Amino acid sequence: MLDQNAVETEIPEKENPVESLLRMDRMPHIWCPGCGIGTTVNCFARALEQSKLDLDSVSIVSGIGCTGRVAGYLNLDSFHTTHGRAIPFATGLKLANPNLKVVVYSGDGDLFAIGGNHFIHAARRNVDMTVICVNNLIYGMTGGQVAPTTPVTAKGTTYPYGSYDPPFNLPYLADSSGAVYVARWTTYHVRHATKAIKEALARRGFSFVEIISPCPTLYSRRNRLGDGLDQMNFYKENSVIKNGADTKDVGMDFQGKITVGKFVDRERKTYRQLMNEHLTNVFGEQYTPYEG
Amino acid sequence: MKKVQGTVVIKADRCKGCAFCVDFCPTDALQLSDQYNAKGYRLPELFEPEKCTGCDLCGLYCPDFAIHGFIIKKVA
Ligand code: SF4
Numbered sequence: 001m002l003d004q005n006a007v008e009t010e011i012p013e014k015e016n017p018v019e020s021l022l023r024m025d026r027m028p029h030i031w032c033p034g035c036g037i038g039t040t041v042n043c044f045a046r047a048l049e050q051s052k053l054d055l056d057s058v059s060i061v062s063g064i065g066c067t068g069r070v071a072g073y074l075n076l077d078s079f080h081t082t083h084g085r086a087i088p089f090a091t092g093l094k095l096a097n098p099n100l101k102v103v104v105y106s107g108d109g110d111l112f113a114i115g116g117n118h119f120i121h122a123a124r125r126n127v128d129m130t131v132i133c134v135n136n137l138i139y140g141m142t143g144g145q146v147a148p149t150t151p152v153t154a155k156g157t158t159y160p161y162g163s164y165d166p167p168f169n170l171p172y173l174a175d176s177s178g179a180v181y182v183a184r185w186t187t188y189h190v191r192h193a194t195k196a197i198k199e200a201l202a203r204r205g206f207s208f209v210e211i212i213s214p215c216p217t218l219y220s221r222r223n224r225l226g227d228g229l230d231q232m233n234f235y236k237e238n239s240v241i242k243n244g245a246d247t248k249d250v251g252m253d254f255q256g257k258i259t260v261g262k263f264v265d266r267e268r269k270t271y272r273q274l275m276n277e278h279l280t281n282v283f284g285e286q287y288t289p290y291e292g
Numbered sequence: 293m294k295k296v297q298g299t300v301v302i303k304a305d306r307c308k309g310c311a312f313c314v315d316f317c318p319t320d321a322l323q324l325s326d327q328y329n330a331k332g333y334r335l336p337e338l339f340e341p342e343k344c345t346g347c348d349l350c351g352l353y354c355p356d357f358a359i360h361g362f363i364i365k366k367v368a
Pocket residue numbers: 030031032034035036037066136140141214215216217218219
């Protein structure tokens with residue numbers, strides 16, 4: 001209840017903060033009811049707003065898939081690239097113009113199957129970019145095939161009796177490949193995910209944020225896990241926050257506990273720093289350090 | 293004593309009835325209504341408006357950018 005004697009200040013209606021970042025002429029979007037990808041876009045929009053970055057210097061690069069549509073919906077300089085090749089495009093952008101803030105926004109299949117090779121090498125070389133992976137544990141757009149992230153025993157169209165392929169543990173892969181920032185949250189943890197994206201954007205080097213997200217249409221339906229809201233409530237009840245956890249311990253079992261948190265936050269020289277330092281050592285004053 | 297009064301705006305044509313907003317509103321100010329949009333999705337409504345703090349958690353959760361909350365009055 002409001003205190004009747006207090007002075008009330010009327011505040012004008014505020015816009016939905018995500019709208020200024022979206023191409024509203026493309027709404028409604030194609031994502032299914034209860035799909036979590038849109039929720040991650042809200043987190044990204046808030047993080048970008050809070051980061052105070054100059055939006056003209058931000059580029060979004062997506063690959064193919066349901067999450068790959070993000071680039072097309074964001075009202076920023078965006079690239080919807082070929083399957084798995086978001087990171088090579090992003091690397092090229094960053095090399096050509098080191099002043100850009102380059103963000104790769106894509107799904108688990110695109111980033112870790114088709115583009116898995118690019119991921120580990122960009123992390124190894126510490127190319128300065130932020131990679132946001134919406135991990136729904138399956139291939140969405142192509143029809144529910146088992147992905148490199150699908151937990152053992154979960155069903156997909158290609159494994160109707162359940163998968164027996166050991167999945168990647170994405171934070172461990174990112175950590176051991178050399179990423180300077182690694183965090184995992186779910187679409188239930190909207191405030192944490194927003195903060196993680198903001199932190200990742202502020203890091204220099206290869207930063208990685210994984211967001212576990214419901215795919216009610218394929219993953220949940222094939223595995224009889226209910227709708228998007230059921231999966232959100234599952235995340236709520238089964239996530240364990242362990243900041244600083246050893247990434248080798250954060251692998252995911254089918255409907256098991258999900259370890260979330262910020263796992264890695266360190267400094268390493270970036271690709272461009274290493275190149276400039278090395279070539280200055282070799283050529284001395286003959287070499288002009290590359291600044292774009 | 294509550295210091296702020298909030299409200300929400302719902303864009304009915306964009307809603308897909310997932311109920312994330314209803315379930316995760318920290319003050320339980322929302323519920324699913326008896327209204328459906330043109331595509332047949334059941335819409336949320338602010339059924340206890342005085343409870344809303346304008347925190348915009350509904351806006352942060354909504355995957356369809358169909359609802360957002362904001363503060364309309366601050367009590368000094
Ligand atoms: S198929 Fe799955 S991931 Fe793709 S839009 Fe639908 S719910 Fe989302």
